[in-house]
Structure formats: C-alpha cells, structure tokens
Amino acid sequence: MIRLPPYAEALKIETQRDADGRLVLTMPFGNHVAGRPHFLHGGAIAGLLEIAAILTLIDALGEQHPQIKPITITTDYMRGGREKLTYAAATISRLGNRMANVEISAWQDSEDKPIAAARINFLLARE
C-alpha cells in the first residue's frame, strides 16, 4: 500500500480497496477534524478529498513518479459532515502527460449521498 503523507496521518486517514479494487479512504471523526459544533470542518473534508485524489493518481501512475502539483481545486459542500466515519474515493477523468483531471467525492451513510465533491486539476511535473 502507498505510504501516506504526514498530513494524511494527522487526519488519521486509512486506505482500503473495495470489491472492484478501487482505492477508498476513510477518516474517523474526532476533535482533529471538527468544525462548528457537531460537524466536520470544511477544511478537513477538503484535505481528505485532496489526499484521495493524490493517492489515486499515484496508484494509476504505477512506475512513473512525476511531481503531482495541484493547480486548481474547486470544492462543493453538499451536506454537513456529521460525527461519524467519512469515506472518499476519486475518479481520474483524464490522465495526460502533463495534466491530470480528477473528480473526488466524500460520503458518510451512502455513496449516492455525497457530503462534498471536488475537482482538482494537477500538473504532472516530469524530470
């Protein structure tokens, strides 16, 4: 499994694979990700979405190791994140030589009820 960046460890993120082999991240609720009373912090959700995107890209790139640099990130918050486990998974819309476009979704109770979604455009800086 991919080694997590320090910020992912600070958010207590863990990775697993679902039945289709897709990378799914989990983030437990706690003070470290709390925002307004009884809800997740939007920033912590954005952090989870970004890490899901990067790990999914690293997974797809295999033996290639370009530097993955986020250029634009747009996050939509659709439901308040409650005091429970949060999941996230990413879909790569396009993986090019220089750019990667990734869509990420986060959910709690069921995947068809996302709490937030993001689109991130990454520059892949190759040596």
Added chain:
Amino acid sequence: MPPDDNPHDNLHEHVRQNLIAGTLDPQEFFEAVAEHSHNGLIGVHYVNHGDDWVELAIDYQDHLIGDRETGILASGPIVSLCDMGSGMAIMLTTKRFFQTVTIDLRVDYLRPAKVGASVTARMQCYRHTRNIAFVRGQAHDGDRASPIAQVSGTFMFLETMK
C-alpha cells in the same frame, strides 16, 4: 445536549454578545476555538483584521506536509485557513453572529509555499445578501506581492438575515 454542557455553545454566546456590543476580538476568538477543532490541529492563529477582512496564519509544521520528498505543505491546511478566514470575514462584515456553511470554495495555487515558511491568508467578504456571502482572498508565504494562492468562495447563512 443542553447548551451549558457544550463549550462551543458558551463560546458562541460569548462571541455573539461581543459582536452585538461591537467588541469582538478575533484574536480571543481564535485562541478559544483552537483547542476544540481542526483549527487546533493545523494551528490557525490571528494576525490582523479590518471592517470586512481578516488575516490568519499557520506556521510550517511537519504534520502538515503533503509531500515527503519536497517537504511542501499539503493544500488541505491552506484550504482550512481560507475557510476559517472566510467565516470570520463574514462575521466582521455583517456584524452578526450567524453561522455560515460553505457552498463552494475555489483555490488556485499560483506556486508552492516555501518549505519552512508560515502561510498567511487575507480573506475579505466583499458582498453579502440576506442568504449568501461572497468572499475572496489571497494567501502568501511572506511577501504579499507574491501570493501562493488566489481564493474565492460562497457561503450560506444558516438563518436568513433580517
């Protein structure tokens, strides 16, 4: 949960009273809120504020690194910083303690933050209606003339403004 049992609710009442009295101290607010939340994990602290803007900062810390090889900060903490600053800028502008929820937040990364440098975000609430507040801002790592990120966001009030 009764309000008295929740430190957040007491804190919010305190902030609300200060807003009504026109004596809100953003620094005090951040110090009080920090230990309870994600803002404590990333270590948000107050720098400065005006009528419709606030400046907040985070120091460079190892647990906020997004890339082990380069040591560059993850973007998550920078988004958090801007999100928190937005909420505060809205409160300062409206002079009300209405909680807001983020509708969307867009961050353009102009360049990576320097390794080891603090990141400061200045967020401004440039327009608000009864339901929605519009925020823009920039983040820099020491030189305001050379920003690392450009930010814009929209927020919804949990209660409609009268």
